Amino acid sequence: MKRALITGVTGQDGSYLAELLLDKDYRVYGLVRRSSTVNFERIAHIQDRIEILSGDLLDQNSLLYALREAQPQEVYNLAAQSFVQTSWTQPVLTGDVTALGVTRMLEAVRAFNPEARFYQASSSEMYGKVQAVPQNEDTPFYPRSPYGVAKLYGHWATVNYRESYGMFTASGILFNHESPRRGLEFVTRKVTDGVARIKLGLQRELRLGNLGAQRDWGYAGDYVRAMWLMLQQDAPDDYVVATGHTYSVRDLVDSAFRRVGFDWQEHVLQDPRFMRPAEVDLLVGDAAKARTELGWTPEVEFEELVGMMVDADLARLRGHPLPPPALFG
Numbered sequence: 001m002k003r004a005l006i007t008g009v010t011g012q013d014g015s016y017l018a019e020l021l022l023d024k025d026y027r028v029y030g031l032v033r034r035s036s037t038v039n040f041e042r043i044a045h046i047q048d049r050i051e052i053l054s055g056d057l058l059d060q061n062s063l064l065y066a067l068r069e070a071q072p073q074e075v076y077n078l079a080a081q082s083f084v085q086t087s088w089t090q091p092v093l094t095g096d097v098t099a100l101g102v103t104r105m106l107e108a109v110r111a112f113n114p115e116a117r118f119y120q121a122s123s124s125e126m127y128g129k130v131q132a133v134p135q136n137e138d139t140p141f142y143p144r145s146p147y148g149v150a151k152l153y154g155h156w157a158t159v160n161y162r163e164s165y166g167m168f169t170a171s172g173i174l175f176n177h178e179s180p181r182r183g184l185e186f187v188t189r190k191v192t193d194g195v196a197r198i199k200l201g202l203q204r205e206l207r208l209g210n211l212g213a214q215r216d217w218g219y220a221g222d223y224v225r226a227m228w229l230m231l232q233q234d235a236p237d238d239y240v241v242a243t244g245h246t247y248s249v250r251d252l253v254d255s256a257f258r259r260v261g262f263d264w265q266e267h268v269l270q271d272p273r274f275m276r277p278a279e280v281d282l283l284v285g286d287a288a289k290a291r292t293e294l295g296w297t298p299e300v301e302f303e304e305l306v307g308m309m310v311d312a313d314l315a316r317l318r319g320h321p322l323p324p325p326a327l328f329g
Protein backbone atom coordinates (compact mmCIF):
# COMPACT_ATOMS: atom_id res chain seq x y z
CA MET A 1 0.00 0.00 0.00
CA LYS A 2 1.41 3.40 -0.96
CA ARG A 3 1.71 6.05 1.72
CA ALA A 4 1.29 9.78 1.20
CA LEU A 5 1.79 12.73 3.52
CA ILE A 6 -0.29 15.86 2.87
CA THR A 7 0.50 19.15 4.59
CA GLY A 8 -2.55 21.41 4.67
CA VAL A 9 -4.91 18.43 4.72
CA THR A 10 -7.68 20.43 6.42
CA GLY A 11 -7.72 22.94 3.55
CA GLN A 12 -9.69 22.89 0.32
CA ASP A 13 -7.07 21.12 -1.79
CA GLY A 14 -5.91 18.85 1.02
CA SER A 15 -9.40 17.51 1.51
CA TYR A 16 -9.96 16.79 -2.19
CA LEU A 17 -6.52 15.25 -2.56
CA ALA A 18 -7.06 13.05 0.51
CA GLU A 19 -10.29 11.75 -1.07
CA LEU A 20 -8.53 11.06 -4.35
CA LEU A 21 -5.68 9.17 -2.66
CA LEU A 22 -8.02 7.17 -0.40
CA ASP A 23 -9.93 6.16 -3.49
CA LYS A 24 -6.63 4.92 -4.94
CA ASP A 25 -6.04 2.87 -1.79
CA TYR A 26 -3.25 5.01 -0.37
CA ARG A 27 -2.64 5.22 3.33
CA VAL A 28 -3.06 8.97 3.86
CA TYR A 29 -1.26 10.95 6.56
CA GLY A 30 -2.28 14.54 7.12
CA LEU A 31 -0.20 17.14 8.88
CA VAL A 32 -2.33 19.44 11.05
CA ARG A 33 -1.19 22.53 12.89
CA ARG A 34 -2.29 22.76 16.49
CA SER A 35 -4.82 25.50 17.13
CA SER A 36 -7.48 26.14 19.75
CA THR A 37 -10.11 25.94 17.04
CA VAL A 38 -8.89 23.30 14.62
CA ASN A 39 -11.27 23.11 11.70
CA PHE A 40 -11.82 19.56 10.48
CA GLU A 41 -15.01 20.49 8.61
CA ARG A 42 -13.62 19.70 5.17
CA ILE A 43 -12.31 16.27 6.15
CA ALA A 44 -15.00 15.29 8.68
CA HIS A 45 -16.45 12.68 6.28
CA ILE A 46 -13.06 10.93 5.86
CA GLN A 47 -11.42 11.71 9.18
CA ASP A 48 -11.57 8.12 10.41
CA ARG A 49 -9.67 7.01 7.30
CA ILE A 50 -6.79 9.51 7.61
CA GLU A 51 -3.87 9.40 10.03
CA ILE A 52 -3.62 12.88 11.52
CA LEU A 53 -0.12 13.98 12.55
CA SER A 54 0.55 17.11 14.55
CA GLY A 55 3.06 19.47 12.99
CA ASP A 56 3.76 22.93 11.70
CA LEU A 57 5.77 24.25 8.76
CA LEU A 58 7.37 26.65 11.26
CA ASP A 59 8.75 23.77 13.34
CA GLN A 60 11.51 21.79 11.63
CA ASN A 61 11.49 18.93 14.11
CA SER A 62 7.77 18.37 13.77
CA LEU A 63 8.29 17.80 10.03
CA LEU A 64 11.07 15.31 10.67
CA TYR A 65 8.89 13.40 13.13
CA ALA A 66 5.97 13.40 10.70
CA LEU A 67 8.13 11.98 7.91
CA ARG A 68 9.62 9.36 10.20
CA GLU A 69 6.11 8.34 11.28
CA ALA A 70 4.51 8.29 7.84
CA GLN A 71 7.46 6.97 5.77
CA PRO A 72 5.65 8.28 2.69
CA GLN A 73 6.50 7.57 -0.94
CA GLU A 74 4.73 10.83 -1.85
CA VAL A 75 4.68 14.17 -0.04
CA TYR A 76 2.24 16.91 -1.06
CA ASN A 77 3.13 20.30 0.38
CA LEU A 78 -0.19 22.18 0.30
CA ALA A 79 0.08 24.06 3.60
CA ALA A 80 0.64 27.82 3.42
CA GLN A 81 -0.55 31.21 4.50
CA SER A 82 -2.62 31.18 1.32
CA PHE A 83 -4.59 34.43 1.28
CA VAL A 84 -3.02 37.23 -0.78
CA GLN A 85 -4.67 40.12 1.11
CA THR A 86 -3.39 38.88 4.48
CA SER A 87 0.14 38.73 3.11
CA TRP A 88 0.34 42.54 3.23
CA THR A 89 -0.58 42.70 6.92
CA GLN A 90 1.49 39.63 7.87
CA PRO A 91 4.33 39.63 5.34
CA VAL A 92 6.94 38.09 7.62
CA LEU A 93 4.67 35.26 8.75
CA THR A 94 3.74 34.67 5.10
CA GLY A 95 7.41 34.42 4.19
CA ASP A 96 8.16 32.12 7.11
CA VAL A 97 5.34 29.67 6.33
CA THR A 98 4.82 29.95 2.59
CA ALA A 99 8.47 30.39 1.58
CA LEU A 100 10.81 29.00 4.27
CA GLY A 101 8.26 26.30 5.13
CA VAL A 102 9.02 24.74 1.74
CA THR A 103 12.72 24.57 2.51
CA ARG A 104 11.99 23.06 5.93
CA MET A 105 9.83 20.40 4.28
CA LEU A 106 12.41 19.73 1.55
CA GLU A 107 15.14 19.43 4.19
CA ALA A 108 13.04 16.96 6.17
CA VAL A 109 12.47 14.87 3.03
CA ARG A 110 16.16 15.04 2.16
CA ALA A 111 17.11 13.88 5.65
CA PHE A 112 14.58 11.09 6.11
CA ASN A 113 13.01 10.08 2.78
CA PRO A 114 15.24 11.32 -0.04
CA GLU A 115 13.56 8.83 -2.37
CA ALA A 116 10.09 10.24 -1.68
CA ARG A 117 8.40 12.19 -4.44
CA PHE A 118 7.60 15.76 -3.48
CA TYR A 119 4.86 18.02 -4.82
CA GLN A 120 5.00 21.76 -4.21
CA ALA A 121 1.85 23.87 -4.50
CA SER A 122 3.13 26.73 -6.60
CA SER A 123 0.81 29.48 -7.75
CA SER A 124 -0.19 31.61 -10.71
CA GLU A 125 0.27 34.57 -8.35
CA MET A 126 3.98 34.19 -9.20
CA TYR A 127 3.17 35.70 -12.63
CA GLY A 128 1.67 38.78 -10.95
CA LYS A 129 2.22 41.65 -13.37
CA VAL A 130 2.08 39.30 -16.30
CA GLN A 131 4.90 39.36 -18.83
CA ALA A 132 2.96 37.38 -21.48
CA VAL A 133 -0.62 36.26 -22.16
CA PRO A 134 -1.42 33.42 -21.64
CA GLN A 135 1.11 32.29 -19.04
CA ASN A 136 2.98 29.01 -19.43
CA GLU A 137 6.00 27.33 -17.80
CA ASP A 138 8.39 29.63 -19.71
CA THR A 139 6.71 32.92 -18.82
CA PRO A 140 8.93 35.09 -16.57
CA PHE A 141 7.62 35.67 -13.06
CA TYR A 142 6.79 39.09 -11.57
CA PRO A 143 5.05 38.60 -8.20
CA ARG A 144 2.95 41.47 -6.88
CA SER A 145 2.36 40.60 -3.22
CA PRO A 146 4.31 39.18 -0.27
CA TYR A 147 2.36 36.00 -0.96
CA GLY A 148 3.50 35.88 -4.59
CA VAL A 149 7.09 36.57 -3.56
CA ALA A 150 6.94 33.77 -0.96
CA LYS A 151 5.45 31.29 -3.44
CA LEU A 152 8.19 32.14 -5.92
CA TYR A 153 10.83 31.29 -3.31
CA GLY A 154 9.08 27.95 -2.70
CA HIS A 155 8.94 27.24 -6.41
CA TRP A 156 12.65 27.88 -6.93
CA ALA A 157 13.55 25.92 -3.80
CA THR A 158 11.68 22.97 -5.30
CA VAL A 159 13.50 23.31 -8.62
CA ASN A 160 16.80 23.73 -6.78
CA TYR A 161 16.45 20.54 -4.70
CA ARG A 162 15.73 18.68 -7.93
CA GLU A 163 18.87 20.06 -9.53
CA SER A 164 21.13 20.00 -6.45
CA TYR A 165 20.30 16.58 -5.06
CA GLY A 166 18.51 14.76 -7.87
CA MET A 167 15.37 14.55 -5.74
CA PHE A 168 11.98 13.94 -7.35
CA THR A 169 10.47 17.36 -6.70
CA ALA A 170 7.62 18.61 -8.89
CA SER A 171 6.08 22.06 -8.87
CA GLY A 172 2.47 22.58 -9.95
CA ILE A 173 1.81 26.16 -10.99
CA LEU A 174 -1.90 26.11 -10.27
CA PHE A 175 -4.16 28.92 -11.36
CA ASN A 176 -7.05 29.86 -9.04
CA HIS A 177 -9.13 26.83 -8.18
CA GLU A 178 -12.36 26.93 -6.28
CA SER A 179 -15.11 24.74 -4.87
CA PRO A 180 -17.82 24.76 -2.19
CA ARG A 181 -14.92 24.12 0.21
CA ARG A 182 -13.06 27.32 -0.70
CA GLY A 183 -12.40 29.62 2.27
CA LEU A 184 -14.97 32.39 2.68
CA GLU A 185 -12.33 35.12 2.31
CA PHE A 186 -11.60 34.30 -1.36
CA VAL A 187 -13.67 36.21 -3.87
CA THR A 188 -15.54 33.27 -5.44
CA ARG A 189 -16.78 31.90 -2.15
CA LYS A 190 -17.41 35.36 -0.71
CA VAL A 191 -19.66 36.01 -3.70
CA THR A 192 -21.51 32.67 -3.70
CA ASP A 193 -22.05 32.83 0.07
CA GLY A 194 -23.22 36.45 -0.25
CA VAL A 195 -25.60 35.59 -3.09
CA ALA A 196 -27.10 32.74 -1.06
CA ARG A 197 -27.54 35.04 1.96
CA ILE A 198 -29.20 37.73 -0.14
CA LYS A 199 -31.47 35.16 -1.79
CA LEU A 200 -32.57 33.89 1.64
CA GLY A 201 -33.14 37.42 2.97
CA LEU A 202 -30.27 37.18 5.49
CA GLN A 203 -28.29 40.06 3.96
CA ARG A 204 -29.02 42.89 1.52
CA GLU A 205 -25.71 43.93 0.04
CA LEU A 206 -22.35 42.51 -0.91
CA ARG A 207 -19.21 44.65 -0.58
CA LEU A 208 -16.33 43.84 -2.90
CA GLY A 209 -13.07 45.34 -4.08
CA ASN A 210 -11.79 45.48 -7.66
CA LEU A 211 -14.47 44.13 -9.99
CA GLY A 212 -12.21 44.40 -13.03
CA ALA A 213 -9.63 41.78 -11.97
CA GLN A 214 -9.57 38.76 -14.28
CA ARG A 215 -8.79 35.22 -13.22
CA ASP A 216 -8.61 31.74 -14.72
CA TRP A 217 -10.89 29.92 -12.27
CA GLY A 218 -11.01 26.12 -12.27
CA TYR A 219 -12.48 23.44 -10.02
CA ALA A 220 -10.28 22.22 -7.15
CA GLY A 221 -11.51 18.64 -7.59
CA ASP A 222 -10.03 18.65 -11.10
CA TYR A 223 -6.78 20.27 -10.00
CA VAL A 224 -5.81 17.71 -7.33
CA ARG A 225 -5.81 15.07 -10.10
CA ALA A 226 -3.04 17.03 -11.80
CA MET A 227 -1.00 17.04 -8.57
CA TRP A 228 -1.19 13.26 -8.32
CA LEU A 229 -0.37 12.81 -12.02
CA MET A 230 2.79 14.93 -11.64
CA LEU A 231 4.14 12.47 -9.07
CA GLN A 232 3.41 9.44 -11.31
CA GLN A 233 5.69 10.60 -14.15
CA ASP A 234 9.12 9.16 -14.94
CA ALA A 235 10.83 12.46 -14.13
CA PRO A 236 9.91 15.49 -12.03
CA ASP A 237 9.01 18.74 -13.75
CA ASP A 238 6.98 21.97 -13.49
CA TYR A 239 3.47 22.19 -14.91
CA VAL A 240 0.93 24.95 -15.36
CA VAL A 241 -2.57 23.81 -14.39
CA ALA A 242 -5.35 26.06 -15.69
CA THR A 243 -8.53 26.09 -17.77
CA GLY A 244 -7.26 28.57 -20.38
CA HIS A 245 -10.35 30.77 -19.91
CA THR A 246 -10.42 34.03 -18.01
CA TYR A 247 -13.35 35.88 -16.43
CA SER A 248 -13.59 39.10 -14.47
CA VAL A 249 -14.86 39.45 -10.91
CA ARG A 250 -17.79 41.26 -12.57
CA ASP A 251 -18.52 38.14 -14.68
CA LEU A 252 -18.36 36.04 -11.52
CA VAL A 253 -20.81 38.28 -9.71
CA ASP A 254 -23.14 38.34 -12.72
CA SER A 255 -23.13 34.56 -13.05
CA ALA A 256 -23.70 33.96 -9.32
CA PHE A 257 -26.61 36.43 -9.03
CA ARG A 258 -28.20 35.08 -12.23
CA ARG A 259 -28.18 31.62 -10.65
CA VAL A 260 -30.78 32.84 -8.14
CA GLY A 261 -32.61 35.11 -10.59
CA PHE A 262 -31.26 38.42 -9.21
CA ASP A 263 -29.57 41.44 -10.79
CA TRP A 264 -26.13 41.97 -9.23
CA GLN A 265 -26.24 45.73 -9.82
CA GLU A 266 -28.93 46.05 -7.16
CA HIS A 267 -26.81 44.41 -4.46
CA VAL A 268 -23.09 44.86 -5.08
CA LEU A 269 -21.15 47.82 -3.66
CA GLN A 270 -17.49 48.62 -4.20
CA ASP A 271 -15.62 49.11 -0.95
CA PRO A 272 -12.05 50.45 -0.85
CA ARG A 273 -11.36 48.19 2.15
CA PHE A 274 -11.14 45.26 -0.25
CA MET A 275 -8.80 46.93 -2.74
CA ARG A 276 -5.18 45.77 -2.66
CA PRO A 277 -1.96 47.82 -2.52
CA ALA A 278 -0.88 46.15 -5.77
CA GLU A 279 -3.19 44.17 -8.01
CA VAL A 280 -2.78 41.20 -10.30
CA ASP A 281 -4.97 42.33 -13.17
CA LEU A 282 -5.14 39.37 -15.51
CA LEU A 283 -4.30 35.71 -15.17
CA VAL A 284 -4.96 33.12 -17.87
CA GLY A 285 -2.99 29.92 -18.05
CA ASP A 286 -1.79 27.78 -20.93
CA ALA A 287 -1.92 24.19 -19.64
CA ALA A 288 -0.84 22.58 -22.93
CA LYS A 289 2.08 20.80 -21.25
CA ALA A 290 -0.13 19.28 -18.55
CA ARG A 291 -2.61 18.20 -21.22
CA THR A 292 -0.04 16.49 -23.42
CA GLU A 293 2.42 15.14 -20.86
CA LEU A 294 0.08 14.32 -17.98
CA GLY A 295 -3.06 13.65 -20.03
CA TRP A 296 -4.86 16.07 -17.71
CA THR A 297 -8.00 17.97 -18.69
CA PRO A 298 -10.30 20.06 -16.50
CA GLU A 299 -13.88 18.79 -16.44
CA VAL A 300 -15.77 21.59 -14.69
CA GLU A 301 -16.12 24.94 -16.46
CA PHE A 302 -16.76 28.39 -14.99
CA GLU A 303 -20.60 28.57 -15.12
CA GLU A 304 -20.95 25.07 -13.72
CA LEU A 305 -18.45 25.83 -10.97
CA VAL A 306 -20.24 29.02 -9.91
CA GLY A 307 -23.60 27.21 -10.01
CA MET A 308 -22.25 24.36 -7.88
CA MET A 309 -20.92 26.82 -5.31
CA VAL A 310 -24.12 28.92 -5.13
CA ASP A 311 -26.24 25.78 -4.75
CA ALA A 312 -23.99 24.42 -1.99
CA ASP A 313 -24.13 27.71 -0.08
CA LEU A 314 -27.92 27.86 -0.41
CA ALA A 315 -28.24 24.31 0.89
CA ARG A 316 -25.85 24.97 3.77
CA LEU A 317 -27.61 28.17 4.83
CA ARG A 318 -31.00 26.48 4.63
CA GLY A 319 -29.64 23.95 7.10
CA HIS A 320 -29.47 21.11 4.64
CA PRO A 321 -25.86 20.95 3.59
CA LEU A 322 -25.35 18.82 0.50
CA PRO A 323 -23.63 15.54 1.26
CA PRO A 324 -19.96 15.52 0.39
CA PRO A 325 -19.38 14.45 -3.18
CA ALA A 326 -18.82 10.76 -3.74
CA LEU A 327 -15.22 9.65 -3.70
CA PHE A 328 -13.51 9.81 -7.06
CA GLY A 329 -13.72 6.69 -9.13
Ligand code: GDP
Pocket (backbone or CB within 6 Å): 084, 085, 125, 176, 185, 186, 187, 188, 190, 207, 208, 209, 210, 211, 213, 214, 215, 249, 274, 275, 276, 279, 280
Ligand atom coordinates in the same frame (compact mmCIF):
# COMPACT_ATOMS: atom_id res chain seq x y z
P1 GDP B 1 -6.12 35.54 -5.46
O1 GDP B 1 -6.08 35.54 -6.95
O2 GDP B 1 -5.31 34.43 -4.87
O3 GDP B 1 -5.79 36.85 -4.85
O4 GDP B 1 -7.64 35.14 -5.09
P2 GDP B 1 -8.85 35.99 -4.45
O5 GDP B 1 -10.07 35.15 -4.64
O6 GDP B 1 -8.53 36.42 -3.06
O7 GDP B 1 -8.92 37.31 -5.36
C1 GDP B 1 -9.13 37.23 -6.74
C2 GDP B 1 -9.33 38.63 -7.31
O8 GDP B 1 -10.59 39.15 -6.85
C3 GDP B 1 -8.26 39.65 -6.89
O9 GDP B 1 -7.86 40.38 -8.02
C4 GDP B 1 -9.00 40.56 -5.91
O10 GDP B 1 -8.52 41.91 -5.90
C5 GDP B 1 -10.41 40.52 -6.48
N1 GDP B 1 -11.43 40.91 -5.51
C6 GDP B 1 -12.35 41.89 -5.68
N2 GDP B 1 -13.10 42.01 -4.57
C7 GDP B 1 -12.65 41.11 -3.68
C8 GDP B 1 -13.04 40.76 -2.34
O11 GDP B 1 -13.96 41.35 -1.76
N3 GDP B 1 -12.35 39.76 -1.74
C9 GDP B 1 -11.33 39.09 -2.37
N4 GDP B 1 -10.70 38.09 -1.74
N5 GDP B 1 -10.93 39.41 -3.62
C10 GDP B 1 -11.59 40.40 -4.27
